[in-house]
Amino acid sequence: MRVGLTGGIGSGKSTVSGMLRELGAIVIDSDLLAREVVAPGTPGLARVVEAFGPEVLTPEGAMDRAKVGAIVFADPAQRQRLESIVWPLVREASQALAATAGPDDLVVHDIPLLVETDQQSSFDAVVVVDVPLETQVARLVGDRGWAEADARARIAAQATREERLAAATHVIDNTGSIDDLRRRVEELVVELRA
Numbered sequence: 001m002r003v004g005l006t007g008g009i010g011s012g013k014s015t016v017s018g019m020l021r022e023l024g025a026i027v028i029d030s031d032l033l034a035r036e037v038v039a040p041g042t043p044g045l046a047r048v049v050e051a052f053g054p055e056v057l058t059p060e061g062a063m064d065r066a067k068v069g070a071i072v073f074a075d076p077a078q079r080q081r082l083e084s085i086v087w088p089l090v091r092e093a094s095q096a097l098a099a100t101a102g103p104d105d106l107v108v109h110d111i112p113l114l115v116e117t118d119q120q121s122s123f124d125a126v127v128v129v130d131v132p133l134e135t136q137v138a139r140l141v142g143d144r145g146w147a148e149a150d151a152r153a154r155i156a157a158q159a160t161r162e163e164r165l166a167a168a169t170h171v172i173d174n175t176g177s178i179d180d181l182r183r184r185v186e187e188l189v190v191e192l193r194a
């Protein structure tokens with residue numbers, strides 16, 4: 001069974017994936033893999049340099065994320081070019097990790113932009129961590145110290161709450177306390193294993 005986990009920024013998705021790990025699930029983190037596949041010395045980074053030039057490297061030979069970000073943010077074609085390098089490598093790496101799981105392991109793919117990248121159909125279950133927009137803003141401002149305008153802009157750049165809920169097979173309401181959340185995650189594990 002392939003399980004995808006997603007949620008808008010500040011919804012509590014990382015908190016949920018941490019709880020799932022504590023409960024013994026194998027959580028495959030696509031953001032982490034997206035960094036690993038372009039780490040110094042990887043074929044992925046070589047392809048990024050081929051596409052964007054050596055100026056996207058730091059003096060230490062790592063990918064300069066700010067420079068690459070500026071290039072792809074300004075130009076959708078460049079962004080697509082980067083994604084066409086990184087995404088297949090991430091998919092390959094996550095499949096390799098999933099292949100190491102035993103038959104009784106619960107494998108969860110943690111993918112922040114699962115809905116935005118239209119991957120829902122490749123999962124048997126899509127778990128969405130859900131809060132109202134104002135709760136996202138309050139947590140990003142209160143816990144992460146973001147400026148409110150930045151929080152709203154980041155949220156607006158993602159799928160809407162409704163779009164995410166439409167893709168969900170399982171919803172985790174995270175409007176309560178952390179203890180409420182943990183109980184809900186425990187319930188979810190039982191539901192997913194059933």
Ligand code: ADP
Nearest residue numbers: 008009010011012013014015139143176177178
């Ligand atoms: P995401 O990964 O979706 O961006 P996080 O899991 O990092 O979100 O959560 C965003 C912030 O909200 C974190 O500081 C986290 O500790 C806090 N948080 C998550 N769930 C709750 C909750 N139920 N009550 C209070 N704070 C929470």
